[in-house]
Amino acid sequence: MGQHGRRRRVVSDTYVRLLEKAKLQAVYGLSEAQLRRYFEQASASAGETGRELFRLLESRLDSLVRRLGFARTIAQARQLVLHGHIQVEGRRVSKPGYQLRSGQRIRLSPRAQKLATVQEAIHGTPDVPRYLRRDEAAGEGELIHPPEREEIPLPVPIEDRLVVEHYA
Numbered sequence: 001m002g003q004h005g006r007r008r009r010v011v012s013d014t015y016v017r018l019l020e021k022a023k024l025q026a027v028y029g030l031s032e033a034q035l036r037r038y039f040e041q042a043s044a045s046a047g048e049t050g051r052e053l054f055r056l057l058e059s060r061l062d063s064l065v066r067r068l069g070f071a072r073t074i075a076q077a078r079q080l081v082l083h084g085h086i087q088v089e090g091r092r093v094s095k096p097g098y099q100l101r102s103g104q105r106i107r108l109s110p111r112a113q114k115l116a117t118v119q120e121a122i123h124g125t126p127d128v129p130r131y132l133r134r135d136e137a138a139g140e141g142e143l144i145h146p147p148e149r150e151e152i153p154l155p156v157p158i159e160d161r162l163v164v165e166h167y168a
Helices: 013-028 032-044 049-058 061-067 074-082 116-124 160-167
Strands: 086-088 105-108 132-135 140-143
Touching: 013 032, 013 160, 032 049, 032 160, 049 061, 049 160, 061 074, 061 086, 061 105, 074 116
Parallel strands: none
Antiparallel strands: 086 105, 105 140, 132 140
């Protein structure tokens, strides 16, 4: 400690907004460019921008694979998708950012159902959020309705208002 004591750090509003954006990027595993595109899409929609942003992010295929409990992390979910282990409505989809609509079904490939990491994730995941339905035995899940902000289980609290202010 110096002669004049320890200097107190002043936290600016910009820094706080930047931290919220960084938390959102980390939770969903997105780059800056990806998040910016989702923000632009959400701000162009009719609803509240923050809610629409979370609805878009939570409707991504990799996010839903994780929420259904087929993977423990977003990176693991993304890898399952990229390696072709996920089917949507019976068709193999290998794009993690694929947007699902209400009523669409997700299915693990037979090979993926046998993977130890997938089995651990399924048995280690308690209940799925209310906007999803999961059939563990069949390795299937369904997006029942678009997720509401309050239904989304986030590992860390994120203020969507601050993220919107950052981009505004």
